[in-house]
Amino acid sequence: MKVGIPKGLMYCKYHPFIVTFFSELGAEIIVSEDTNKNILDAGVKYCVDDACLPVKIFHGHIDSIKDKCDILVIPRIMQLWKNEYICPKFCGLPEMVINSFDRLPVTITEPIYATSKKKLYCWAKTSGKFLRKNNHEIKRAFVNALNAQKDHKTGIDDSGYEINITLTGHPYNIYDSFLNMNLINKINKLGMGIKTAEFTEEDILYQEAENLYKRPFWTFVREIYGFALNAAKEKKADGIIYVSSFNCGTDSVIIELIKNSLPDFPFLILKIDEHTGEAGINTRIEAFRDMLERRLFNESHISTLG
Numbered sequence: 001m002k003v004g005i006p007k008g009l010m011y012c013k014y015h016p017f018i019v020t021f022f023s024e025l026g027a028e029i030i031v032s033e034d035t036n037k038n039i040l041d042a043g044v045k046y047c048v049d050d051a052c053l054p055v056k057i058f059h060g061h062i063d064s065i066k067d068k069c070d071i072l073v074i075p076r077i078m079q080l081w082k083n084e085y086i087c088p089k090f091c092g093l094p095e096m097v098i099n100s101f102d103r104l105p106v107t108i109t110e111p112i113y114a115t116s117k118k119k120l121y122c123w124a125k126t127s128g129k130f131l132r133k134n135n136h137e138i139k140r141a142f143v144n145a146l147n148a149q150k151d152h153k154t155g156i157d158d159s160g161y162e163i164n165i166t167l168t169g170h171p172y173n174i175y176d177s178f179l180n181m182n183l184i185n186k187i188n189k190l191g192m193g194i195k196t197a198e199f200t201e202e203d204i205l206y207q208e209a210e211n212l213y214k215r216p217f218w219t220f221v222r223e224i225y226g227f228a229l230n231a232a233k234e235k236k237a238d239g240i241i242y243v244s245s246f247n248c249g250t251d252s253v254i255i256e257l258i259k260n261s262l263p264d265f266p267f268l269i270l271k272i273d274e275h276t277g278e279a280g281i282n283t284r285i286e287a288f289r290d291m292l293e294r295r296l297f298n299e300s301h302i303s304t305l306g
Contacts, residue, residue, distance in 0.1 A: 001131055003027040004069030004105070007034065008058035009090070010077060012175040017149035018073065021124060024141035025131045030069045032061040035178040039064055044274055046100045052245040053273045054172050055089055055096070057179060062097055062104075071106045071130055074098075078111045084219045087250055106130065117146070155198025156184065163292050164193040166231040168224050169243035169251075173272070180243055181278045183270070183285075187241070190289045195237055197227040204230050212257065218250050221257070228258045232265045239266030239292050241285075246273035266292055 003022045005011070011018075019029055032039070035057055043060030066072060074094040077086045089096070094109035110126045113119040121142055128138035154175070156167065165187065167174060174180065174196065187194055197205070205226030209216055216222040224242075231237045240258070244251040255269060268288045270281060 001027050001071065002030050002069040003131075004030045004065040004072045005032075006058060006061035006065065006073075007032045008061040009054055009093075009172050010075065011172075013154055013171050014075075014149065016152040017145045018075070020148040021127075021141050021145035022073070022131070024144050025128055025133050025137060027071075027131060030065050032064045035061070035176050037178075040178070040274060048096070048100070050247060051089070051096070052247045053179065054170065054176075054245055055093070056274065057176070058093070059097060059100055062101070066101065066104055069105055071108060072104060073108045073127075076109050076111045077114075079113045079115050080219050082115045083215075084217060084222060086219055087248075153198075156194045156196045157199045158188070158193030158195070161191060161193030163191060163239075163289065163296065164195060164237045165292075166228060166237040166240045167194045167196055167243070168228055168240060170220055170224075170245070170248075173243040173245060180270075180272060181276075181281055183243065183281070186282065186285055190285060192289060192292075195231065197223060200227050200230055208233075218253075220250050221254050224254050225257050225261075229261055232262050238296060239268065239288065241268045241270060241288070244269055244271045246271050266295065 005015070005018055005022070007015075019031070023029055039060035040057060041060070042063040043056035043058065046063060047056040047059040062072070062074075074097055075090075076094050077090045079085055085091070094107065098104060098107065108127050108130055110123050112123045124142040124145070125135070125138055128141065133141075154171075158164070167184070167187070172179070174183075177184070184194060205223050208226035208229045209222040212225075216225065228240050228242075231240065240262075242255065242258070244255065258267065266288070268284065270284065272281075
């Protein structure tokens with residue numbers, strides 16, 4: 001049996017778990033190729049106009065594999081941590097996809113609650129039944145999938161650069177090189193090191209968010225805000241680059257929270273959609289780099305005089 005897994009949204013972080021789980025159940029895994037122009041064009045064609053760019057790209061990945069598999073996995077991620085939820089578009093993602101295409105194979109759309117192994121196993125147990133597997137086979141596949149995810153490391157922590165920036169935003173905006181126009185390579189080529197949130201402990205992200213008037217309802221708000229604030233306070237970076245999707249509701253909240261908490265810290269927002277031009281992105285990054293260089297020179301000069 002062929003199981004299709006689209007390489008969009010949170011695939012960049014959690015693919016070891018999903019791929020291993022279905023592989024262990026004996027399925028042939030059909031993964032869509034890396035995001036490209038054809039996938040983007042298909043996503044724009046099939047998805048609703050007011051969706052954010054990553055959701056449109058996810059539709060493009062669905063289109064590229066829907067006719068190659070017997071079962072299609074559409075992750076309905078609800079919770080990763082207790083008392084907070086993922087973006088609303090994740091909660092309704094299966095309905096968006098199913099209603100955007102005339103014909104799809106059997107779809108696995110069970111909600112994913114990853115706040116505990118027990119709750120996550122509920123998804124695994126239901127999903128495994130689609131492949132007609134018994135409880136023993138599903139449990140074994142689940143344990144192996146958890147181990148594969150545990151061994152998987154993501155994130156960037158460069159060293160050896162005179163200028164270092166915090167690169168933040170939703171992970172699928174950071175790690176999809178087509179979507180962000182090879183942003184990581186552009187930053188490194190300009191002589192700037194990159195640090196991402198994966199190297200900051202979850203407890204620290206929670207602590208930073210506790211100073212807000214109200215605890216964030218959305219996981220991405222807490223994590224991105226906490227990471228940006230901690231990086232600035234602990235002087236882990238000279239500036240922040242935020243990769244934001246046009247039409248993203250949670251991004252609009254996070255950006256304002258960071259601005260209010262760090263009014264004097266260098267903060268560049270790169271807002272992207274299907275119409276964003278690469279030349280404009282290049283110009284803004286180069287200007288940001290020049291500003292950071294002048295700022296560091298001035299601070300060093302003042303320190304020497306003092």
